[in-house]
Amino acid sequence: MAKVGFSDAVLKEVNTLFERYPKKVHALLPVLHIAQRENAGWLPEGWDAYVAELCETTLNHVRGVITFYNMYKTTPVGRHHIMVCTCLPCGLCGGTEVLEHLEHRLGIKSGNVTPDGQFSLEESQCLAACDQAPLMMVNEDLQKRITLEEIDRWIDEARAKKA
Amino acid sequence: MAEETLLLLKNIRTPGYTGDLAAYQKAGGSKAWEKVLKSMKPAEVIEVLKASGLRGRGGAGFPCGMKWSFMPPPSDKPHYLVCNADESEPGTFKDHLIMLNDPHEFLEGMMIGCYAMNSHHGYIYIRGESQHAIKRVQQAIDELYKAKLLGKNILGGGFDLHLTVHPGAGAYICGEETAMLDSLEGKRGQPRSKPPFPAQSGFDACPTTVNNVETLANVPFILNQGAEAFAALGPANNAGTQCVSISGHVAKPGVYEVEMGHNLKSLIYDYAGGIRGGKKLKAVIPGGASAGILRPDEIDIPYDFDNLMKAGTMRGSGAIMVFDEDTDVVRLAERTIRFFNHESCGQCTPCREGTFWLKNMVRQFMDDAGDEALAKRMERAAFQIGGTTICAFGDAVSGPMMAFVRKFPEEFAKHYAS
Numbered sequence: 001m002a003k004v005g006f007s008d009a010v011l012k013e014v015n016t017l018f019e020r021y022p023k024k025v026h027a028l029l030p031v032l033h034i035a036q037r038e039n040a041g042w043l044p045e046g047w048d049a050y051v052a053e054l055c056e057t058t059l060n061h062v063r064g065v066i067t068f069y070n071m072y073k074t075t076p077v078g079r080h081h082i083m084v085c086t087c088l089p090c091g092l093c094g095g096t097e098v099l100e101h102l103e104h105r106l107g108i109k110s111g112n113v114t115p116d117g118q119f120s121l122e123e124s125q126c127l128a129a130c131d132q133a134p135l136m137m138v139n140e141d142l143q144k145r146i147t148l149e150e151i152d153r154w155i156d157e158a159r160a161k162k163a
Numbered sequence: 164m165a166e167e168t169l170l171l172l173k174n175i176r177t178p179g180y181t182g183d184l185a186a187y188q189k190a191g192g193s194k195a196w197e198k199v200l201k202s203m204k205p206a207e208v209i210e211v212l213k214a215s216g217l218r219g220r221g222g223a224g225f226p227c228g229m230k231w232s233f234m235p236p237p238s239d240k241p242h243y244l245v246c247n248a249d250e251s252e253p254g255t256f257k258d259h260l261i262m263l264n265d266p267h268e269f270l271e272g273m274m275i276g277c278y279a280m281n282s283h284h285g286y287i288y289i290r291g292e293s294q295h296a297i298k299r300v301q302q303a304i305d306e307l308y309k310a311k312l313l314g315k316n317i318l319g320g321g322f323d324l325h326l327t328v329h330p331g332a333g334a335y336i337c338g339e340e341t342a343m344l345d346s347l348e349g350k351r352g353q354p355r356s357k358p359p360f361p362a363q364s365g366f367d368a369c370p371t372t373v374n375n376v377e378t379l380a381n382v383p384f385i386l387n388q389g390a391e392a393f394a395a396l397g398p399a400n401n402a403g404t405q406c407v408s409i410s411g412h413v414a415k416p417g418v419y420e421v422e423m424g425h426n427l428k429s430l431i432y433d434y435a436g437g438i439r440g441g442k443k444l445k446a447v448i449p450g451g452a453s454a455g456i457l458r459p460d461e462i463d464i465p466y467d468f469d470n471l472m473k474a475g476t477m478r479g480s481g482a483i484m485v486f487d488e489d490t491d492v493v494r495l496a497e498r499t500i501r502f503f504n505h506e507s508c509g510q511c512t513p514c515r516e517g518t519f520w521l522k523n524m525v526r527q528f529m530d531d532a533g534d535e536a537l538a539k540r541m542e543r544a545a546f547q548i549g550g551t552t553i554c555a556f557g558d559a560v561s562g563p564m565m566a567f568v569r570k571f572p573e574e575f576a577k578h579y580a581s
Contacts, residue, residue: 020327022241022367028349029332033291055349068351068508070333071291083292088253088452089411089484091498125335125502126253126452127292130408130484131416140294 004046006054010038014054025057028065032072041081041139042073070124078113078120080158083137087126093133099123101148102136105155118162119155165433168396170404171380172420175264182299184306187267193312195386196271199278200320208279212382214390216402221247221338221375222451222479223555224468233362234280234370242282243371245347246273246379248289248296249331249338252451253502254482257406257418258376262289262296265380266303270326272382273374274313277324280372284325288343291332301328335506339554340373341365342508353508354554377406377481397423401467405481409435412442412487424465431462431485442487446571450479452499453559455566456492476566492574496567497525503560511552518560520544528578538575542568 006014014034017027031054035047043066052062066072082102086095099121103109106119113120127135132144136151143150167176174180174190187193199208213228234242246269250258261269277285289297304326307313315323329347331337337346341355344366365371381403385393394402401423407430410416414436421430427449431437438444444459449466455476464470471478486495504518524541527533542565549561568575 020325023348025349026347026367029291029346030330033330033332057349061350064351065349068334069291069331072332086498087502088448088495088498089486092486092490092495093411124292125505126251126255128250128256128259128290130254130256130410130482131418133410133416137292142295 002044004044004050006034006038010034024055025061028055028057028062029069031055032062032066036072040079041077042075076113076117076120079118079162080138081120081122083122083124083127084110085124085127085133085135085137087124089130090126090133090135095134098134098136098146098148098151101151105152116162118158165429167420167434168404168422169420170384170396171261171268171377171406172265172418174268175260180265182263182265182267182303184267184303184310187265191387192267192383193271195383196274196312197318199275199386200318200322205279205281208275208386211385211390212279215381215385215393216390216400217378217381217385217393218401218403218468219375220377220381220405220481222252222453222477224478227374227378227381230362230372230374231276231279233360234372235362237281240369241284241367242280243366243369244273244277244280244282244285245340245343245366245371245373246285246287246376247338247340247343247373248287248300248376249343250293250376250480251290251335251338252453252480252482254410254448254451254484255408255480256410257408257481259293259296260406260418261376261380263299266300267307268383269376269380270300270303270307272379273326274307274324275382275386276372276374276379278322280370282372283323284327286327286329286347286366288329288331288337288347290337291330297328297330304328334508335502336508336554336556339556342554343373344371351508353510354556356553375480398465398467398469401469405467407466408480408482409485410482411485412439412490413437413485414439421466423467424470427462427464427466427483430466430483435483435485438485438487440487442489444485445488445490446486446492446495448482448484448486448495448563450477451482451484452502453477453555453563454479455562456495456570458570476562491577492567492571493525493528493578496564497522497529499563499567500525500560503556507556507560511557513548513551514557514560517544517548517557521560521564528575531578532580533575533578534580535576538568538572 084099110123136146217227218224337352342352346352361371419434504522509515545564
């Protein structure tokens with residue numbers, strides 16, 4: 001198991017965060033985000049207990065929070081984590097077709113990671129840019145009015161970069 | 164395109180406007196904050212807000228001044244103002260437009276709100292997926308600290324104020340104010356039973372008020388131009404302008420600012436350019452996924468809180484979703500219930516179980532295995548969720564799901580088993 005714990009620089013960042021809240025546990029959501037950022041987008045084994053101790057709360061509490069929110073992952077995500085909105089109105093403006101196309105191109109169903117660890121796919125709810133439907137989010141980058149041709153081009157480029 | 168009535172989006176519609184503090188101040192920004200700090204008592208600010216008639220733009224339409232007046236007088240407990248920037252109601256994107264392009268406007272409103280309610284710390288709760296909005300608002304806050312408009316002893320007036328951006332982590336229910344407070348406390352976002360209301364016991368069990376981004380963005384105008392100028396816009400009891408998010412099968416989807424009470428049909432045809440591809444209109448969802456659907460012959464009405472309620476639906480967050488003649492309303496119902504089932508927090512049985520069973524029923528129609536009895540059962544199941552849950556989520560499922568079945572029986576009939 002890899003080492004669990006923040007570097008001194010990140011600990012400093014977390015401590016600055018704690019100062020913004022009456023209690024350390026209030027900062028649990030942002031601290032979990034930082035833990036994911038430091039671990040390629042997910043929470044490997046042992047990090048829940050580490051964050052619990054840091055935020056002065058229980059392991060049970062942290063596990064409850066991790067399983068409640070969509071954005072916390074307990075299994076690895078791809079280097080490119082793709083979210084596709086299939087909610088209203090994206091779902092009726094091409095969103096479901098975008099998702100199907102990605103599933104076909106990547107050879108994985110929504111909720112999975114490609115065997116090479118490059119891509120993971122997630123069907124998502126509303127991403128709050130409905131006028132630009134359909135929407136696809138890759139890591140933190142929101143891609144608007146995405147077409148199937150653009151997706152093909154993007155996948156080819158991402159694969160070429162890796163090779 | 165028809166002209167907008169620009170109050171909130173005036174800066175954003177100015178070509179070349181950057182949204183940084185210098186540009187905001189050049190356009191007349193920060194004046195209300197200075198005026199309030201130098202010449203007004205907190206109670207006076209609340210009186211102005213009450214007189215303006217501003218109602219909350221997040222969904223419920225609660226009078227903002229009255230909400231602020233519920234906060235108790237200063238005591239040894241800290242007071243908090245939380246800005247609801249979660250914006251996760253499907254179809255809504257107007258708060259993101261404001262946050263990304265003119266963040267200082269709503270931040271100034273928030274700072275004035277903090278002063279009026281004796282709060283020295285405010286939190287802006289932004290959904291975790293919106294890293295771009297989180298970064299943009301944080302950048303604006305950094306500018307305010309640098310300009311000494313935030314921090315300790317602001318402008319020498321003796322008032323201290325801090326603002327903190329808090330990221331969510333992907334849960335629709337955290338847009339509900341008490342779920343948001345739990346989430347801000349590092350918990351699962353599950354709505355609380357009321358009373359106690361947040362003004363008595365909110366964040367960290369202290370007096371707290373929660374306001375939407377667009378609501379707060381109105382505050383500087385009201386303080387600068389006066390409550391009368393604001394109340395003069397829109398019909399009685401529905402004062403001001405509104406930022407309406409229009410999406411779906413229209414030619415020009417986007418945010419449009421119009422007076423409260425502007426005709427709904429005109430919004431779709433004169434502003435959003437009508438139905439794209441010259442198609443006919445089939446249905447309009449007028450207030451986010453939580454609002455009941457309307458037929459084309461029902462949309463010639465003023466768009467505001469009271470008139471939408473009269474029409475048996477709601478204005479909600481001002482999100483108009485438009486669907487053309489090729490849309491399958493059953494699929495619309497399926498997307499809607501799939502969303503609600505996914506986002507139910509699971510506390511209350513009628514909501515947790517009801518959304519699950521409703522989803523299964525709609526899926527039977529999707530598989531062309533429905534019948535009239537199933538449609539009736541669906542309507543009854545939806546009805547029974549209403550009014551039985553801790554928060555308004557139950558009603559938000561109940562209303563629209565009943566409306567789908569009642570308003571479009573012919574669409575469901577297309578999916579009967581043959």
